Amino acid sequence: MDTNTKYLGLDLKSPIIVGSCGLTADVDKMVEMEKAGAGAVILKSVFEEQIIYDIKRNTHVVAPTDNYGDSYEYIAAHVADDSLSRHFQMIRDAKSRLSIPVIGSINCFSYENWLTYAIKFQEAGCDALELNMAILPYETSLSADDVDRTFSQIINTLRKSISIPISIKVGTYFTDMAKQMQQLSWMGIQGVTMFNKSVQVDIDIEKECLQNASYLSNPEEIYNTLRWVAILSKKMRCDISASTGVYSADDVVKMLLAGATSVQVVSTLYKNGIQTIAELNKGLQAWMEKKGYNSLSQFRGKLAVQPNDKASVAMRTQFMKYFAEIV
Numbered sequence: 001m002d003t004n005t006k007y008l009g010l011d012l013k014s015p016i017i018v019g020s021c022g023l024t025a026d027v028d029k030m031v032e033m034e035k036a037g038a039g040a041v042i043l044k045s046v047f048e049e050q051i052i053y054d055i056k057r058n059t060h061v062v063a064p065t066d067n068y069g070d071s072y073e074y075i076a077a078h079v080a081d082d083s084l085s086r087h088f089q090m091i092r093d094a095k096s097r098l099s100i101p102v103i104g105s106i107n108c109f110s111y112e113n114w115l116t117y118a119i120k121f122q123e124a125g126c127d128a129l130e131l132n133m134a135i136l137p138y139e140t141s142l143s144a145d146d147v148d149r150t151f152s153q154i155i156n157t158l159r160k161s162i163s164i165p166i167s168i169k170v171g172t173y174f175t176d177m178a179k180q181m182q183q184l185s186w187m188g189i190q191g192v193t194m195f196n197k198s199v200q201v202d203i204d205i206e207k208e209c210l211q212n213a214s215y216l217s218n219p220e221e222i223y224n225t226l227r228w229v230a231i232l233s234k235k236m237r238c239d240i241s242a243s244t245g246v247y248s249a250d251d252v253v254k255m256l257l258a259g260a261t262s263v264q265v266v267s268t269l270y271k272n273g274i275q276t277i278a279e280l281n282k283g284l285q286a287w288m289e290k291k292g293y294n295s296l297s298q299f300r301g302k303l304a305v306q307p308n309d310k311a312s313v314a315m316r317t318q319f320m321k322y323f324a325e326i327v
């Protein structure tokens with residue numbers, strides 16, 4: 001049974017990828033993931049805040065002060081380089097011990113650092129780069145146009161400056177999801193990861209303070225991703241990697257039928273262990289055998305909304321089946 005696929009132009013033995021998380025900051029664990037049959041790994045993101053935190057911790061200052069004078073810039077740059085270089089050593093180790101593609105991941109807030117970090121990740125040997133751009137439009141001053149501009153500026157700059165494939169990891173907060181995703185796919189990127197799951201905010205009513213809710217997903221969360229993959233996979237000009245709520249081999253099959261090129265798993269590995277990847281691969285192969293499929297291309301996208309079909313009609317038909325039983 002052939003589960004080979006191409007994702008971002010890279011050859012993968014399996015469409016099952018380990019998404020960016022704490023487990024992909026550890027080379028030994030990534031070796032285990034490869035042995036269990038992962039098609040690729042996406043490294044834990046480097047967050048710009050993390051580098052800034054290292055700078056503050058090492059210089060004990062929040063911003064340039066008289067005490068440091070001109071040397072602040074020098075110290076900050078040195079600490080940032082040192083902090084990043086530990087990450088780049090991890091990339092080099094991963095590249096030397098793994099034969100599957102190693103995809104870097106960055107999340108910045110300043111425009112210049114998207115570019116600086118992307119170039120450094122390419123130099124460190126990543127096979128591709130996932131830009132963790134799940135923008136949460138918190139500010140009342142931020143318009144949908146501002147969000148569009150942020151995406152365009154960063155993608156256009158990076159596209160001109162780096163040669164490795166780029167994918168964009170997005171969240172679900174778009175006023176015009178379908179249009180935005182299609183336009184992003186026209187910008188010369190190789191893939192879109194749909195969707196990031198951002199940390200949920202909860203409230204502790206005893207202490208009366210904000211706290212984080214569980215950061216792991218639940219299997220029911222697959223349906224939102226599945227819906228959008230099915231709607232968009234044939235309308236976009238790049239790969240879709242499906243993320244959030246993928247737990248079982250059946251989930252992998254569903255995402256492929258909806259048109260995903262690859263499927264990312266994270267929470268199930270935390271809850272059920274890295275060996276889950278082997279079970280997912282086995283389940284995918286068993287399903288293909290039962291159905292008489294020899295390769296993924298024979299069924300990928302079979303249940304996607306077709307390029308010229310209206311998604312609203314396809315989705316409304318489902319709605320009518322459920323509520324009115326008229327179809």
Ligand SMILES: Cc1cc2nc3c(=O)[nH]c(=O)nc-3n(C[C@H](O)[C@H](O)[C@H](O)COP(=O)(O)O)c2cc1C
Nearest residue numbers: 019020021022045132196197217244245265266267
């Ligand atoms: C512990 C943990 C750490 C994560 N760290 C990152 C990260 O650094 N960068 C990123 O893009 N996503 C990160 N994520 C989000 C995952 O990549 C993924 O999008 C999300 O967990 C949904 O997939 P799942 O349902 O398979 O868990 C993290 C998730 C978890 C649970």
